[in-house]
Amino acid sequence: MRVSQTSAPAARPTLGLGLAVVARRTEAVVLPLGALLVGFAVFSVFLLLQGKSPAEFFSLVYRGGFGSAFSWQNTLSRAAPLLLAALCVALPARLGLVVIGGEGAIVLGGVGAGFAGALLGGAPAMVALPLMLICAMLIGAVWIGAVGALRHFRGVNETIASLLMAYIAIALMNHLVEGPLRDPESLNKPSTAPLEEALRVGNIPGWDVHWGLAFGVLCCVLAWVLIDKTTWGFAARIAGGNMRAAQVQGLPVGWLVVGFTALGGAFAGMAGFFEVAAVHGSANASLAGGYGYTGILIAFLARHNPLAIIPVAILLAGFEASSGLVQRRMDLPDATVLVLQGFVFMSILISETLYGRFKAFAPERWGST
């Protein structure tokens, strides 16, 4: 994936650096938006081939995802875990690592939060909740950080390792909630002991959306600050551009790899914490809800920019929020929204090859023919 434009040709002094920056920023907005529209257009053709009306489809998506207060709350509830899951992909991506196993950190983080919550029964929420959160984040950090460590110290491909570790994580979760951590009262759905009411995370006041959304947005902003405004982020981007060059410069590449993967894993673990504390009330197999995989799509669509993750996650959550309405009104299978996501994903990936190809976005070439 493209991480930065460190090797872009210097702008002509006469045009000024500012213009070049504006042009490149415009390119970064126009190309994904254009790709999104192309994806919609191709999908519309697909719908027409099925004998369905694209206009009806998109109006239902609007109604189901964004058309009313209920729709927005539906969308934002679904966006909450996606924001954190996408960060687990986006942060390592700044180092050039493709980590696709965030699902593993989510489920194990959730189990950690559920187990900690069961142990801390009776403790005041102000103490217990932060401990549960820390437990979930630590587990997530260790799980994905291990992927980074395997990559840096043993040369194991991080994409495959993280994916396979996600399967291990889900198997481990099943073992734990069906075995050692099982609440004997959970008969037909093996789960950890239910959290006390005091240890449940509630909704943002006035909304039917839990606090995970606010934390997700906050984490995206913090991740953006880390990457764009700190020397660590700068070092990570250098290493992402050219690992060997970063090493030659004396940057602590190993620490960066392990640190960024661990931080991404911690965010995914936080998503697991909110699934348990805000949604399920205990840890069980429902934790493997696929958020980690949707997070991959979101991070790529956002081009691994943590701030862009926010609108993209909301957009995709809106698609999912409307999928039920689409099923019911248009008699389309639920996979329809997956097909749409697939077209959009392909379109965005293809658009990656177009950066730098349009003269309009390259002021330094405006003078040439």
Place this chain on the structure above:
Amino acid sequence: MSISPLSRRGFLNGTAAVAAAATLPRFAMAASHAPLTVGFIYVGPKDDFGYNQAHAEGAAAVKLMAGVTVVEEENVAETIDVQKSMESMINFDDAKLLFPTSFGYFNPHVLETAPKHPDVRFQHAAGLWTDGMPANIGSYFGYIGMGQYLNGITAGHATKTKKIGFVAAKPIPQVLLNINSFLLGARQVDPEITCQVIFTGEWSLAVKEAEATNALADAGCDVITCHVDGPKVVMETAAGRDCFVCGYHANQSPLAPEKYLTGAEWNWAGVYTGMVQSVLDGGTIDNFVRGGLADGFIKMSPLGPAVSEAARVQFEATKADIMKGGFAAIKGPLSDNKGNVIAAAGQSFVEDDIALESMDYLVEGVIGSTS
């Protein structure tokens, strides 16, 4: 028809009427002809030859009722998704009766959504409603273990190796009861029969279901049944290995017409139309409903061509016994497969015994472990 000068206000009224006419008819009709909208939510595809198809067949029967509109959603995860799907049906379709059909929807999703919508009835399959839970929740289920017992009788007659096999999802009470019933049915034919069980760990995981079926066939099992969400893979794989099969959830005989003995099926069509009718009539549905063969909650697939005459006779006789009510598959003297006594001589657990809903053992003769 006279032509009058078109005023601006008249034009606006006219366009508004056209716009309203374009969008309203569906909802207006729904309001006038369908006082009741019923929503069904499935955890998997509704044509899975299994759990979800059984419920969708019930929904299809409800669709045919006068004065009822049915809305359906499939592949809805047991996460916040199902809470929002239920609320979406309430908000957009004005649903007043919901059937979230997967077990995992109950706690916490149905339990948390129901109090927010006191005018909506939530009918949940397989949940255990207990006093103190919201009054607008109902839970219902059927004694399908009896169907597996009858499956076992046909299996007991069909097996040559005296080994039958069971592909199971998870070692939870509902599944354990089915495994035990299957073996105990077969042992009515021949007490030497053993049943090997393999747990796949997931409700729907085709690859492992195929592996488990092959492993059972390799181990010498020649009649195989299952309890997973979609039995299609097990049925086709087993028949491909020249094993006989007994169905579960829905009728799978089209998948293996020669090898299919019979099957334990849900009969949700009768149950659902009855529940919807009582809501239409302004009546109430009990919060806790259970039923068996005699109540029309479950049914057996028609016997296949491979079922012998002796098997048919015993099958029909046992079925008649069960229809009388008070039948017990789990009865003493009986031990589990670790040697612990489950029921002393003379002790029995009748099909509607609530203790069966917390079963945690495999009976003697079942090869396998719950953990």
